[in-house]
Amino acid sequence: MEDTGPALVSILRQRSYLIASIHTALDDSQMIRFQEDLIQQIGERRSRGVIIDVAALDVLDSFGSKTLRNIGEMARLRGAKTVIVGIQPDVAFAMVKLGMGTGSVYTALDLEEGLEYLDDSVPRGASASGAYTSSLG
């Protein structure tokens, strides 16, 4: 069950945020692997915010949305705010129909919106707005 292959989700650091883009449908063990990687990196990089981009997904099963919810909770415990961005219209309605929400995790339209939300809601000292591109990596 343990997934040890190459990571299927790229996790990028931008200023004090982590941006994780899920490019392909993940099975359960890959999802867990993603969760572990992400939660670990939040601590390592002292991130204050996490953006999970699911725009490439046209299905999100109950385990997937539960894991995303869990990640949000776990990230909060590690001191970071989570935003899920890019949920497709069909996915959004299917999730609601099946009674799977994102719980207390905030959602935004796309990456840009997500960044804006974090900028507004994460208390910060150093990172100034307007430095979007220069601080990557």
Place this chain on the structure above:
Amino acid sequence: MNEDSPIDAAMAADFVTHDRHLEDELLPQLVAHLREHRTKLRQEWAGRIQEAHLLHAMTPQEMGAETKSVYDNYVEVLETGSVEALQDYARDLSERIIPRGVETHEVVGIVLLLRDVLARSLFEKYQRDFSLLNRVLDAYEPAANRIANTVAVSFVDERERIIRRQQDAIRELSTPVLPVRERLLILPIIGVLDSERASQLTEQLLTGIRMHRAKVVVIDITGAPDVDETVANHLVQTVDASRLMGASVIITGLSPEIAQTLVTIGVDLSKMNTIGDLQGGLEEAEKLLGYTVSRQESSAR
């Protein structure tokens, strides 16, 4: 045509056991009879239509023309047994008379009247030979019933086609998603919201949010007379799905009836942001988006 001829009677007697063949013999006779007395029968028919107060949407001249062509078509179908030409004619006729408010019962009524008028005339002609009359009616009735059937079906088909076309038109018009300001959409709902329209609304709203990058959506249901439990729940789900896409929804214009219904049937609306009217909803939306609208002093005067 001489109905009293002994040969006719003898022929009929010979063919008693060969119904099929007999019919073949009788129909042309019958048709010839109906052609011969065309004017008289048609007038009688028109008289009966007037007595029954059918088709007052049409002028006497139009009725004259229509009864003529219906009569000829009718006799032709009796002769050929093929209803296709009649079908076309009936469709064409329906197309012309439906917009003028002619009802189904009128159309069926006049065809049945014609059937009766013609049957009476056959009675009259063959009344002296009861067994022959029986066989004439055996030949006539199925054909006549088929005609009545065809006309009625064509008429109803035509009506349904019109209804379908109108439904399509309504559906296209029914759920516009309108951007009013950057990142603000309004969705006025007018007319009955059934579950089909509700799911169409959801689809259009969610793709609209994506397309216009909306942050706030105002759904105005002032124009919706009623909602049932399914639709109300659907509305709640739409609001949740919009939130998943990063847009918040404000619902405005809940009528007193709808408000009472929703609370009575126990739909959970606690998560819904509702505001009395569209004006209030727009003001709230502008506040959420950080717009301030102010009137210029000079133009106010």
